[in-house]
Amino acid sequence: MRAWPLLVVALALSILLAACAGHDWATPADLLRAIAGATDLRSRLLVEWRIPRVLAASLVGALLGLGGTVFQGVFRNPLAEPYLLGSAGGAALGATVALLVPLAAPQSFILPVLAFAGAWGATMLVIGISRVSGAVDAAGMLLAGVAVAAILGALRSFLMLALSDETVSLQIVLSWVLGGVQTPSWPVLGLLAVLFLACLALTMALAGRLDVLGLGEAMATAFGLNVNRFIALAVLAGSVVVAAAVAFGGLVAFVGLASPHIARWLVGPLHRPLLPASALVGAIVVTLADAIARAALPPAEIPLGLVTAVAGGPFFILLLARRLRT
């Protein structure tokens, strides 16, 4: 099990590198001075802005890694990921409503709630469609997911065109859709950390049954698993995880798909080690991608979702090709 120290050290190094990275690179000594309470502007920039964002990025990545693993486990399909199955699209629609429709509740409360409702509703809709049509196999479910995701994407675009004014709200929604970790205040970062731990506990509780389900539905039933009930439960859990990630990081493409695969190569297919390993991989990927987003093209910042797809995609293809060859 030499994968664990490797992953943990890699994450620590990623966080350090990302905290140093920016248009204005800091040294680890600068970071220490800032954390020790230096009051100059640059130190305060590091403590108030950059470090919380780096930590938020790693937590969002960890959540995406968890979410992807749950969905791939439930659907027993290596292509399953939050984006393909509509849950990210549903979360985005919910969040767009929260951002653009004047509602009676405060946005900080309504955005996560609607993001979750969208994620859960969309995924249940996909499962429902494939069950009703009798195509419960992976292909049927994925096709239904693609169709639902397309409808949700169109609805979201329509809301953006119809409800936003160009000056403010459209920009907020757009930056959110392209993916980008919002820099939280320290208390909100604490909330995100608690949320991540809760999601980790929740998904770990499903790990054993995900392994059983991996044997096939008939076999799982023979082992005494109520398959339909468990799938509904696991989808609900996966939606909670995705909604949490989407609420804090917008639509960050590709991480939910790739992280479980990379983790599986490192720790094997059993979910008890796979879930935390995938969370670590997701955290590393998003932390580094966010550092690239901030530092690569000064003075601009590239939307995070574009970086994860463009930089992560070829890397994943390379790993995949090497894996397939051996």
Add this chain to the structure above:
Amino acid sequence: MLRALLGMTLALGVALQPAAAAPVTVRDAFDRSVTVPAPPRHIVAIFASNVEMLAALGLAERIVGIESFTRYPPEVLGKPLVGGRLGFSVDEVVAQRPDLVVVTPSRQAANQLIDPMERLGIPIVVLLQRNVEEILANIRLLARLCGVAERGEELVDKLQARLDRVEQRVAGLKPPSVVMITGRLGNGLLLVTRPGTYTGDAIVRAGGRLAFDGGVIAQVSPEAVFNSDPDMLLFAGTEKDMKELIGRPGWSDMRAVKERRVYAVSRVELLIPGPRTIDGIEHLAAIFHPATPSQ
């Protein structure tokens, strides 16, 4: 009460400058209260309009950061860039150690910069301009913030006097209906000037009338432009691009094109909401009502 207090604070700030560095507080376009402890010396000014207003107030040398689409006036070119097409960098803004950041809520600027600047305690003021009146108000507000309130009043008085002259010149004349094309999209749709914008206001002040007077969506099809049958067609851009557009099939049937009442107008005067917008209004008035003698 609050307003009265605010007014008093402002009056006090105006009265005391420039001898004493009294804090100045203003309300910005997002209804945020923005306070500068002393007249700012290092200003990051994002967007051409904000740079031009500051420069017109004689404050160009205080600007320490601009974004990459700012091309005027010459004395600010070469200043550090803090953003561009892909957004704005908190790192770069902070690296200029500004004591004031001026933004307009376009291209993510307000969304990306307000939160970090507030956390770091750097005053950031958001300006909006939906009509010419607000452009003048923004010049006054910047002047007050920067401790040159009198200079601001003088500048605004001069601009207002020029607006008044245009108003007198076009008073009572029949306004031509106008469509102004401000951009072309890849899918063939056109961007046109709408009411409720400073460019729309500029057209009205110059003695014109918007042929599209109700719609809120800026993108229209060429067909909608034909159907609106304006007396005049304005194209914000070069003569060459304008000729290319009206040389396309169908455009020669338009009344404004047949009557040769198509004009290329200056983008920088009419699409950057600053002091040069007043130049634009004078030029538009001369196009709309050529019979009246220009001063």
